[in-house]
Amino acid sequence: PQREGSSSSGAGKFLALFAGAGAAELANLLDSNPDYDDSSYGPVLVRLAWHASGTYAKTDNTGGSNGATMRFPTESKWSANAGLQVARDLLEPIKKKYGDVLSYSDLWSIGGVVGVQELGGPTIKWRSGRIDTHKDRTVEDGRLPDASREDAQYSRDVFGRMGFNDQELVxxxxxxxxxxxxxxxxxxxxxxxxxxxxFSNAFYTHLLDEKWDVKKWKGPKQYEDKATKSLMMLPTDMSLTRDKEFKKWVTIYANDEEKFFADFAAAYASGLAQSITTRAV
Ligand code: ZEM
Structure with a gap:
């Protein structure tokens, strides 16, 4: 069946294309604008793939990357998704060119994979087979994590809803x-x-090695490193150092980048794929 993303499906044809020209075209987009941020669209593509997927609920199999529901006004206007239009627009030429064999939902997820890989991260197993919805319908707002929540249990509950344990969350x-x-x-x-x-394990080494102060400014509560005041942590990030189980994994990943790469690759691949085959759109 088409849903399996088998080689006889459109997605399979895309994979053949993607291995050649498509992969290079997508990768070339990443540094197509030297004036954008730190000269790479990779990070915002990784965030798009994550936000498309992070609405998933394992218990009732709703939300997730299948459907590309962020194309429509309801989900694109959630405050959590502010700024992601940049990433969706960037991918539009690829969709135009390969659209007959490639859904938006597959494109957004493979954009996240290419983002991680092109920025020096691990190889991510990617699978096709997501099918776009054609109606503005999505899950309720509020499923993506709120960065201002500093209690570990909050993050644990949100990632638990997606089916992730503490180790995968970290x-x-x-x-x-x-x-x-x-x-x-x-x-x-x-x-x-x-x-x-x-892409590196620097998030963990900074969390452990820097001294973090609450930033004095008019914006929302966030942390800055005492030494340079040029780095930041969100309240949700800081909770990783205060919960015993979270901190255990932070320490493991700070000390072992190879293990971080392997565990990240596994969790990200499964997160991007969670809703593929299990639910009719
Ligand atoms: Zn993020 N993330 N994220 N995240 N994220 C931001 C940026 C990026 C949270 C969050 O609120 C924010 C994961 C988990 C969580 C990326 C990837 C992943 C920003 C800044 C916020 C506020 C957005 C902005 O202003 O542009 C919270 C609360 C999370 C969980 C508790 C997971 C999981 C990710 C991928 C696997 C990336 C790559 C960015 C940087 C985007 C960019 O444009 O540079």
Whole structure:
């Protein structure tokens, strides 16, 4: 069946195309604008793939990357998704060119995979087979995590709803090695690392090694590093150092980048695929 993304399906044909020209075209988009942020669209593509997927609820199999429901006004206007139009627009030429064999939902998820890989991260197993909805219908707002929540149980509950355990949650948060916060998108400001276009375990090493103060400013509560005041942590990020089980994984990933890469790759791949075959759209 088509839903399996087998080689006889349109998605299978895309995979053949993608291995050649398509992959290069998508990768080339990442550094197509030297004036954008730190000269890479990789981080915002990783965030698009995550937000498309992070609405998933395992218990009733609703939400998730299947459907590309963020194309429509309801979901695109959620405050959590502010700024992601940039990423969707960037991918539009690829959709135009390969649209007969490639759904938006597959494109957004593979954009996240290419973003991680092109910025030096692990190889991510990707599967096709997501089918776009054609109606503006989605799950209720509020499923994506609220960065101002500092209690560990909150993050644990949100990721638990997606089907992720503590270890997977901590591994996924390592993506904050990439990119930055934009005051005109989320209200928060600044990067987590000094190398925001390199996928690494720096998110964890900074969490443990820096001294973090509450930033004095008019914006929402966030943390800054005492030494340079140029790095940031969200309240949700800080909760990883205060919960015993979370901190255990932070320490493991800070000390072992190879293990972080392997665990991130596994959790990200499963998160991007969660809703593929199990639910009719
Ligand atoms: Zn993020 N994330 N995220 N995240 N995220 C931002 C940026 C990026 C949270 C969150 O509120 C925010 C995961 C988990 C969680 C990325 C990837 C992943 C921003 C800044 C916020 C506020 C947005 C802006 O202003 O542009 C919260 C609360 C999370 C869980 C508790 C997971 C999981 C991710 C991927 C696996 C990435 C790459 C960015 C940087 C985007 C950019 O444009 O540079």
């Amino acid at each position: 591994a996924l948060l390592g993506a904050h090695a990439l990119g930055r916060c934009h005051s005109d998108r989320s209200g928060f400001e600044g990067p987590w690392t000094h190398s925001s276009t390199t």
